[in-house]
Amino acid sequence: MKFLEDSTMKLFGLALLLALACATASAQSGRIETSGIDHLASRASETVDINMDERLLQMSARLLSNQDQDEARIRELISGLKGIYVKSFTFDNENEYAEADVEAIRSQLRAPGWSRFLGIHSRHDGENVEVYVLMENNQIAGLAILDFAPKEFTFVNIVGPIDLERLSRIEGQFGVPDFDLVRESTPTRRNE
Amino acid sequence: MSDYLWDKSGEVDSEIEQLEELLGTLSHRPRAAALPDSLLSQLRPRAFAHWSELAAAAVLILMGFTGLWISLQRLDARAEISALASQDVSIAPVEPGNISRTTLGAAHEVKHHSRSNAELSYGRNIRRRPPFYEAANRNGIHTPVQTSNTRPVNEAASVQPQMSAEELAEARRARDELILALQVASAKLNHAQRRAQSLNSTNPGLNP
Numbered sequence: 449m450k451f452l453e454d455s456t457m458k459l460f461g462l463a464l465l466l467a468l469a470c471a472t473a474s475a476q477s478g479r480i481e482t483s484g485i486d487h488l489a490s491r492a493s494e495t496v497d498i499n500m501d502e503r504l505l506q507m508s509a510r511l512l513s514n515q516d517q518d519e520a521r522i523r524e525l526i527s528g529l530k531g532i533y534v535k536s537f538t539f540d541n542e543n544e545y546a547e548a549d550v551e552a553i554r555s556q557l558r559a560p561g562w563s564r565f566l567g568i569h570s571r572h573d574g575e576n577v578e579v580y581v582l583m584e585n586n587q588i589a590g591l592a593i594l595d596f597a598p599k600e601f602t603f604v605n606i607v608g609p610i611d612l613e614r615l616s617r618i619e620g621q622f623g624v625p626d627f628d629l630v631r632e633s634t635p636t637r638r639n640e
Numbered sequence: 641m642s643d644y645l646w647d648k649s650g651e652v653d654s655e656i657e658q659l660e661e662l663l664g665t666l667s668h669r670p671r672a673a674a675l676p677d678s679l680l681s682q683l684r685p686r687a688f689a690h691w692s693e694l695a696a697a698a699v700l701i702l703m704g705f706t707g708l709w710i711s712l713q714r715l716d717a718r719a720e721i722s723a724l725a726s727q728d729v730s731i732a733p734v735e736p737g738n739i740s741r742t743t744l745g746a747a748h749e750v751k752h753h754s755r756s757n758a759e760l761s762y763g764r765n766i767r768r769r770p771p772f773y774e775a776a777n778r779n780g781i782h783t784p785v786q787t788s789n790t791r792p793v794n795e796a797a798s799v800q801p802q803m804s805a806e807e808l809a810e811a812r813r814a815r816d817e818l819i820l821a822l823q824v825a826s827a828k829l830n831h832a833q834r835r836a837q838s839l840n841s842t843n844p845g846l847n848p
Contacts, residue, residue, distance in 0.1 A: 511811050
C-alpha cells in the first residue's frame with residue numbers, strides 16, 4: 449500500500465514537473481497559453497478569439513498583394529511571425545473575471561526572456577494595460593498585450609520578430625477606421 | 641527349402657513373412673505424377689481473372705466522365721457569369737458563406753463563384769467592404785462602418801488561380817482574421833502608448 453502511495457506521489461510530481469517544463473518552454477518560445485481564460489467566453493457578451501498559427505499566416509499572406517501598399521506592409525510585418533493570438537472578452541457586468549484569470553496569463557510572462565515594457569493602472573476606471581516583450585539576442589521575439597478593465601479582458605500575443613513601430617501604424621489602415629477604444633467613462637488624467 | 645520366398649507357394653516361412661511386413665511399407669505404390677503447386681496455379685483455369693481488369697477500366701472511364709462533367713460545369717458557370725457580366729445587373733449570392741461580393745457601383749457587383757472558382761473583375765478601382773467589418777462588429781470591436789471611407793482593394797489581382805475553392809475560402813478567412821488581429825494588436829498597443837503619454841504629460845516625473 450505504501451509502495452502504491454509512493455508511486456502515485458512520484459508520478460504526480462513528474463507530471464507537475466512536465467507541465468511546468470512545457471509551460472516554460474512555451475513561454476520561452478513566445479507563445480502564451482491562454483486556455484486558462486477560455487471559460488470567460490461563456491460569461492462574455494462579446495468575444496473575439498483569433499488563433500493564427502504559422503500555416504494560417506502563410507496562407508493569408510498568399511492573398512496579400514505586393515502591388516497594394518498597405519497589403520505589402522502587412523506582408524512585410526508578418527514575415528517571420530510564428531503566430532498571432534487574440535482573445536478579447538466584453539462583459540455586460542463587472543467582476544465577471546477573477547484575479548486568477550489575469551494571473552494565469554501574467555505568471556507566464558514572468559518567464560525568463562519576457563520583460564514588461566509598459567504597465568499602466570488606472571484607479572479611476574480600473575483599467576490596466578500591460579505590454580510585454582520577449583527579447584532574444586537584443587531583438588524582439590514576441591509581444592504580449594494584456595488589457596483588462598472591469599467589463600473587458602483582452603490579451604494579444606504575437607509570436608516571432610515584430611516591429612512595434614510598424615505594428616502601431618496598422619491601426620486605421622486597410623480601409624478600416626481607427627478602433628474606438630475610448631470607453632464610456634473616459635478617465636481624467638489627474639486620477640491616473 | 642520352401643518356394644515361399646520365390647512365388648509364395650508352399651509352406652509359409654515365418655522369418656520371410658516378418659521381413660515382408662517390415663519392408664512392405666517401402667514397396668512401390670503406383671500413383672500419378674504430381675506437378676508442383678506453383679505450376680498448378682498457373683495452369684488452373686482463371687475464370688475471374690479479367691474481372692479486375694474490367695473493374696479498373698470501369699473506374700478509369702468513370703473518372704474520365706466525372707472530370708468531363710466537372711469541366712463542363714465550370715465552363716457553364718463561367719459562361720453564366722460572363723453573360724451576366726455583360727449586363728448591368730446585380731448578382732445575388734448563391735452560397736453566402738463561399739462568395740465574396742465586391743461592390744463597384746450602384747448596380748455592379750463582382751463575385752467569386754465558389755463552384756467554378758471564376759471571378760469577375762471590372763477593372764482596378766474596386767471598392768470592397770472587407771468581411772472583417774462584420775466580424776469586428778459581431779465580436780464587439782467598435783468599428784464604425786463607413787463604406788465611403790473604405791479604401792479600394794484589388795482582390796482580383798491577389799487571387800491565386802492555383803488554389804482550390806476551399807483553399808481560397810480558407811485563405812480569405814485567414815486573411816480577414818489576420819487583419820482583424822493586427823488591427824486589435826495595433827489598437828491596443830497605440831492605446832497603451834497614448835495612455836502612457838498622457839500619464840507622462842500629466843506627471844512628467846513619472847515613468848510607467
